[in-house]
Amino acid sequence: MAQQADTERRKPLNRDRVLRAAVARADQSGIEALSMRGLAQELGVVPMALYKHVANKEQLFDGMVELVVGEIDAPADGPDWRGAVRDRVLSARRALLRHPWALRAIESRGTPTPAVLDYLDSVIGTFRRGGLSVDLTHHAMHALGSRVWGFTQELFPASPAADPADPADPAGPADPAGRGDQGEQAAALRAMAARYPHIAEIATARAHDGASVVGGGCDDQFEFEFALDLLLDGFARLHECGWSSDGG
Template sequence: MTEPEVEVAEEAARRVPLSRDRVLRRAVGLADEAGIEAVSMRRLAQELGVVPMALYKHVAGKDELLDGMVDVVIGEFAPPDPGQDWQAALRQRLLSARAVVVRHRWARQAIESRRKRSLAVLGYMDAVAGTFLGGGFSADLTHHVMHALGNRIWGFSPELFDETGDPGAAPPPPEARAAMARELGERFPSILAIATATAGDDLSGVGGGCDEQFEYEFALDVLLDGFERLRRDGWSSRDRDQQGDR
């Protein structure tokens, strides 16, 4: 599009009546483009071509805006194909959630910061729990496996190491990373052993980060297999309590 055509399109977009859905979706787009830190009521009003007070007819403030943005993201999670067993259905549901969270890089931070359980949040949690119950899990076991999954139901895992670093900083050259790895290896040989497990003797790759998608799927499959064993064995928290009394 030419510059005049872009200006015409932007002006036409500004004339579209404001609605809660439009406010939330523009906020999601702004977070995608500039990061969650860039999202403010004032900046969002500028993006929509309205005065900030106009937004308060649709969202009560920044907290409600973030709650709504999380709801938009959850709305993009795809349900599993019908007819699958519980394990395949849950795996597909959670991998869909992960794909959405990877697409919206800010979403993890927003989800973790929310304390209010909206209808969208409760509906998604209910669907995950319902997959277990529909697969033959007791309510007791479902309660505990939901705790075990934790934030994995939203598509991300608790990380063992924070390897994000400064996004604006240039990574050290391979020779420097190898030298640091050798030095650390003298003091922490077990950590070096697991850090180089996939790189062999090439120390230049240490500190380069892990394959997050692989690690997420690996942990998910380990958990799902363990959950299935507990289901087959008829596990109950009452049995655990009785064993503790002996």
């Protein structure tokens, strides 16, 4: 293993190697932990050597975004625009799940990178090749929002039914030591249900798993695809009836 690492470090430095090492480091430790000095140390070079390939940290982030977006599958050919958009969005979701830091990096870029613009342009182009009007496509892209990257903000980040000792529980631990008191927790949940019965009903409708991104126990992938399919079905119906935003 050590010999393999030494061999890797002796490889000639180029932009692609710098970016791939940066992506791997961000995957492992988060993008906040990424520094030019740490990256240089990992690559076995002095920090100044990196600047021959990336002018600064912002350019490094741009290149990292380009690599991740490049992992998204190419658009499928054919008349099934709905299936093509669906597959593309789900491919984007898989790519960004492999690199949890990437969505924030994409959103933080002051100017979208060429790969980001290429991806968005291709999604729009798929709608247009499917016959959707410019008007409907414009509103469809707004409706998709960040979902075009495979993610969306969730309404219920955690369930009131979460483990009382779980730090992710919205009610929090019942004592400063974090041990929690199940009786007090249960009473608080009953009080919440009495005051907000419909929220409680929906939030506790499914068992929640604390590891879920959606919020403990909801199936992340199912919830995402459910909403995506609703949107795509809606776009298709509007397209079939000749919808336009001006009511014409």
